[in-house]
Amino acid sequence: MKRVPDRRxxxxxxxxxxxxxxxxxxxxxxxAAPDVPEGAFGSGAVQSGxxxxxxxxxxxxxxxxxxxxxxxxVLFELDRxxxxxxxxxxxxxxxxxxxxxxxxxRVGAIRWPAPHVFREADGFITTYGxxxxxxxxxxxxxxxxxxxxxxxxxxxxxxxxxVQCIPGSIALRRALPVAEQAQAAxxxxxxxxSEWDARVPVPVEKHGLTADALYSQxxxxxxxRFRAAISLVCEDDSATCSGLRPAMRDSSEAFVPDRxxxxxxEVTGTRRHPFADxxxxxxxxxxxxxxxxxxxxxxxxxxxxxxxxxxxxxxxxLALPRAAAGTEVVAIDNPxxxxxxxxxxxxxxxxxxxxxxxxxGGLILNLMPCVLPxxxxxxxxxAERAHEDRRExxxxxxxxxxxxxxxxAVLAGVVVGLRAAGTAVGWGFQFQEPIFIxxxxxxxxxxxxxxFGVFEISAGTGLTSRNAASGLRRSFFEGLLAxxxxxxxxxxxxxxxxxxxxxSSPPVIFSVFLAxxxxxxxxxxxxxxxxxxxxxxxxxxxxxxxxxAGLGFALLATVVWLLWVAGRSLGSDGVILLLGFLMLxxxxxxxxxxxxxxxxxxxxPGTALLLSSFALAALAWLPLQPIAAPDANAPASADxxxxxxxxxxAIAAELALGRPVFVxxxxxxxxxxxxxxxxxxxxxxxxDELQLHDIATFKADWTLRDEEIRRELARFxxxxxxxxxxxxxxxxxxPKLLPELLTVDLLIDAFRSAGTRAANRS
Amino acid sequence: xxxxxxxxxxxxxxxxxxxxxxxxxxxAENLAKSRTLAGPAAVGMPAxxxxxxxxxxxxxxxxxxxxxxxxxxxxxxxxxFVARHYRKDAMEKLAKKLGAKGVTWLxxxxxxxxxxxxxxxxxxxxxxxxxxxxxNDGTLGRLxxxxxxxxxxxxxxxxxxxxxxxxxxDPRGRVESPRNYVDEGISSLLAGSTPDPGSTQPYGCSVxxxxx
Numbered sequence: 001m002k003r004v005p006d007r008r009x010x011x012x013x014x015x016x017x018x019x020x021x022x023x024x025x026x027x028x029x030x031x032a033a034p035d036v037p038e039g040a041f042g043s044g045a046v047q048s049g050x051x052x053x054x055x056x057x058x059x060x061x062x063x064x065x066x067x068x069x070x071x072x073x074v075l076f077e078l079d080r081x082x083x084x085x086x087x088x089x090x091x092x093x094x095x096x097x098x099x100x101x102x103x104x105x106r107v108g109a110i111r112w113p114a115p116h117v118f119r120e121a122d123g124f125i126t127t128y129g130x131x132x133x134x135x136x137x138x139x140x141x142x143x144x145x146x147x148x149x150x151x152x153x154x155x156x157x158x159x160x161x162x163v164q165c166i167p168g169s170i171a172l173r174r175a176l177p178v179a180e181q182a183q184a185a186x187x188x189x190x191x192x193x194s195e196w197d198a199r200v201p202v203p204v205e206k207h208g209l210t211a212d213a214l215y216s217q218x219x220x221x222x223x224x225r226f227r228a229a230i231s232l233v234c235e236d237d238s239a240t241c242s243g244l245r246p247a248m249r250d251s252s253e254a255f256v257p258d259r260x261x262x263x264x265x266e267v268t269g270t271r272r273h274p275f276a277d278x279x280x281x282x283x284x285x286x287x288x289x290x291x292x293x294x295x296x297x298x299x300x301x302x303x304x305x306x307x308x309x310x311x312x313x314x315x316x317x318l319a320l321p322r323a324a325a326g327t328e329v330v331a332i333d334n335p336x337x338x339x340x341x342x343x344x345x346x347x348x349x350x351x352x353x354x355x356x357x358x359x360x361g362g363l364i365l366n367l368m369p370c371v372l373p374x375x376x377x378x379x380x381x382x383a384e385r386a387h388e389d390r391r392e393x394x395x396x397x398x399x400x401x402x403x404x405x406x407x408x409a410v411l412a413g414v415v416v417g418l419r420a421a422g423t424a425v426g427w428g429f430q431f432q433e434p435i436f437i438x439x440x441x442x443x444x445x446x447x448x449x450x451x452f453g454v455f456e457i458s459a460g461t462g463l464t465s466r467n468a469a470s471g472l473r474r475s476f477f478e479g480l481l482a483x484x485x486x487x488x489x490x491x492x493x494x495x496x497x498x499x500x501x502x503x504s505s506p507p508v509i510f511s512v513f514l515a516x517x518x519x520x521x522x523x524x525x526x527x528x529x530x531x532x533x534x535x536x537x538x539x540x541x542x543x544x545x546x547x548x549a550g551l552g553f554a555l556l557a558t559v560v561w562l563l564w565v566a567g568r569s570l571g572s573d574g575v576i577l578l579l580g581f582l583m584l585x586x587x588x589x590x591x592x593x594x595x596x597x598x599x600x601x602x603x604x605p606g607t608a609l610l611l612s613s614f615a616l617a618a619l620a621w622l623p624l625q626p627i628a629a630p631d632a633n634a635p636a637s638a639d640x641x642x643x644x645x646x647x648x649x650a651i652a653a654e655l656a657l658g659r660p661v662f663v664x665x666x667x668x669x670x671x672x673x674x675x676x677x678x679x680x681x682x683x684x685x686x687x688d689e690l691q692l693h694d695i696a697t698f699k700a701d702w703t704l705r706d707e708e709i710r711r712e713l714a715r716f717x718x719x720x721x722x723x724x725x726x727x728x729x730x731x732x733x734x735p736k737l738l739p740e741l742l743t744v745d746l747l748i749d750a751f752r753s754a755g756t757r758a759a760n761r762s
Numbered sequence: 763x764x765x766x767x768x769x770x771x772x773x774x775x776x777x778x779x780x781x782x783x784x785x786x787x788x789x790a791e792n793l794a795k796s797r798t799l800a801g802p803a804a805v806g807m808p809a810x811x812x813x814x815x816x817x818x819x820x821x822x823x824x825x826x827x828x829x830x831x832x833x834x835x836x837x838x839x840x841x842x843f844v845a846r847h848y849r850k851d852a853m854e855k856l857a858k859k860l861g862a863k864g865v866t867w868l869x870x871x872x873x874x875x876x877x878x879x880x881x882x883x884x885x886x887x888x889x890x891x892x893x894x895x896x897x898n899d900g901t902l903g904r905l906x907x908x909x910x911x912x913x914x915x916x917x918x919x920x921x922x923x924x925x926x927x928x929x930x931x932d933p934r935g936r937v938e939s940p941r942n943y944v945d946e947g948i949s950s951l952l953a954g955s956t957p958d959p960g961s962t963q964p965y966g967c968s969v970x971x972x973x974x
Contacts, residue, residue, distance in 0.1 A: 092964070092966060092969075093968070120968050125909050125971075127968065157934065161967065164967070259963065
């Protein structure tokens with residue numbers, strides 16, 4: 001195809017021109033279009049001397065045999081950035097039409113390859129079609145006798161658009177000889193047919209799938225707004241349909257619907273099937289006020305890929321029941337119908353970006369109050385060895401990194417496992433388990449006591465190798481600990497990355513978690529890798545004993561915070577139980593230390609085993625039960641700002657009354673939430689704004705497990721708290737999502753825009 | 763590697779990530795915004811009130827035309843579909859015919875690059891008389907959900923939107939005597955009944971909105 005540069009770029013720079021040329025030439029080799037006879041080639045949609053579309057009439061046989069079927073088709077080639085339209089053009093455009101004129105032959109329906117989704121005006125207008133090139137083919141059956149010549153003609157009718165739109169039509173014709181024996185077409189033609197055939201969607205059964213449609217009501221009446229879900233379940237063991245997922249980054253492009261008369265459909269997202277190997281596509285529909293009796297079809301093309309990344313293109317055709325205006329219909333409530341990811345495009349973050357964000361988030365975690373004590377211990381350990389063998393310092397760095405990565409892999413495994421078991425979980429979920437908090441308190445206490453010198457982990461005068469090994473073990477466990485205490489500080493940096501991971505496949509979950517781990521380990525590894533750094537730490541001496549004790553108290557401070565967290569959900573009885581357990585643990589550690597001192601080599605293996613099993617048993621028997629009714633113990637701070645507990649029905653009621661609504665999602669174990677609440681939410685200016693605009697405030701407390709809150713978080717692409725939403729009553733379905741780190745100005749701005757619009761309304 | 767190199771590297775990566783994140787989140791926000799605005803105009807519901815200036819700078823408000831039937835015609839003189847209807851004088855004739863029945867006809871141009879002077883030149887060359895509202899920033903277009911040129915809206919005397927969609931059933935300009943949905947719909951309204959169909963799939967070029 002001739003590529004005359006578009007003269008409509010007056011301000012094109014030299015550099016851009018070079019780039020354009022490179023791109024144009026790079027595209028050339030792909031466009032080795034098959035040769036066709038004179039009349040079977042045509043061009044159309046001429047603009048400033050350039051034909052924007054070229055068309056070729058292709059047949060997959062050079063000579064056909066009597067009574068046989070052949071594939072006939074029109075190969076379109078378009079100028080760069082121009083596109084023609086699919087059978088449903090979308091919200092503008094025109095479908096491409098082929099009008100076959102073949103006396104003595106039956107030409108079947110067009111086999112449309114899966115279309116692209118084009119979004120114009122920033123998504124305001126969506127169209128479906130093809131750019132670059134496309135082959136629209138059909139099966140043709142000729143009744144002919146050998147020796148005859150068949151005339152094959154087609155009128156091609158299309159609309160081609162870039163910024164401008166040009167309607168065009170091209171007439172193509174060619175003669176086909178009929179022979180005793182069929183004769184295949186040239187390789188280029190056959191290649192074009194086979195390549196484009198592979199992009200034609202096939203019915204669900206052929207993929208080993210079953211498809212079902214579910215609607216939010218038993219039938220759709222005029223003026224109804226409704227939701228729909230298409231479930232696709234892989235019934236085949238051959239795994240061609242296993243692990244279905246959207247092939248496009250934007251999950252709203254996973255399904256391209258056919259036009260349904262008097263109904264507008266919008267794809268709102270995709271979600272994993274909750275209890276089968278499959279996928280659920282969610283849609284939102286609006287029926288116009290026109291009557292449409294009887295049944296319609298919910299049809300279209302699903303553009304998916306399987307777990308091997310191979311394309312799975314499915315032709316979908318399901319019933320869509322209609323009813324007359326005023327008919328009684330039954331409302332159907334099903335979690336499948338809810339849009340999961342689409343409104344906020346949480347899954348639209350590309351993998352590499354999520355990966356880098358996770359890495360950076362892990363890096364920043366080192367500065368958080370949760371992790372800082374652990375890192376300090378680590379640096380302290382380095383100080384002990386900084387002036388020793390460099391290789392040993394390096395191996396400690398490696399052990400620490402492996403510890404972190406193992407902990408992250410375990411966390412990822414837990415997430416994947418729980419999700420597979422049908423329970424969706426959120427980030428920080430482990431802090432919703434009292435036993436987990438108890439275990440962490442125990443570990444921190446043991447570490448603190450070790451720093452106080454109650455017992456030694458790597459003490460003694462045993463063989464150097466033995467000594468080094470136990471030191472490495474310690475580095476490893478410090479890595480584990482760093483991860484365990486890091487989670488509650490993670491929200492502001494990891495929200496996006498983790499939210500992405502939770503909506504993704506297991507390999508992605510693992511890689512994102514491991515990236516966080518690598519980021520967390522990075523500063524320490526840097527210290528071990530750069531020899532000069534470690535040497536900056538002063539030589540060991542008496543100061544180290546004070547530093548050890550100081551760090552021990554820092555760990556105890558973390559324990560105090562955890563006890564407060566536990567106290568919010570367990571009540572004072574629970575805290576006393578927990579303290580009792582910690583005291584027992586302290587006593588056990590002290591006995592261990594005493595035994596250790598009597599041993600020459602400083603080891604006490606039997607005792608250690610006994611004590612740790614004792615501690616585990618104590619933990620398992622610890623009768624920690626969350627208080628039955630947390631509301632009775634509702635913290636004073638919730639009342640202070642007039643926030644009511646989270647309840648979707650109450651929020652909807654307030655919005656219906658025209659009040660703006662502010663919802664904040666928090667948990668006691670979430671430090672970021674607490675900081676925001678104490679610094680921003682309690683600011684007097686915020687109270688003024690809330691009163692001024694008459695804003696209803698709701699608090700979603702996720703300290704304890706709460707499925708409703710988790711689902712709400714997931715709806716906005718978040719896996720954990722904090723989350724802040726401001727609803728404008730004019731537009732209740734699209735609340736404003738505020739960033740995790742709040743500022744007073746940010747919040748006031750959001751209140752004002754919701755409040756002002758509400759005021760205008762009345 | 764020197765310490766300063768590592769630090770600079772970390773800062774650079776951080777900056778790049780922040781920018782990338784900002785770009786993606788603002789794109790998502792734009793999408794959300796445009797989707798919310800797509801909704802307000804629905805057949806059977808009150809048409810959104812608006813205030814817009816025509817090519818002569820005269821302000822028009824929907825409220826000015828209370829108790830009258832109003833036709834809104836989304837237009838763009840560079841669109842072949844619009845040009846085709848004007849070549850046949852279809853819009854002008856229909857506007858004149860309906861004007862005699864007391865119907866107000868307003869063209870709306872939401873093309874971001876269109877100027878009032880261009881509209882005046884187009885109007886004079888085509889010889890129509892109704893005003894063209896200058897909606898360069900696309901507010902009016904997005905309010906009504908106008909997607910193509912032409913895209914037609916008929917507003918009933920009580921301010922309810924009664925018809926939205928194509929001008930006729932002839933997107934390719936090949937039908938002998940096409941059904942004109944606007945003409946039919948207004949006849950129904952004047953006869954006291956509801957247009958049927960109340961909405962059709964509009965056809966034509968997409969509206970060339972300003973990017974946001």
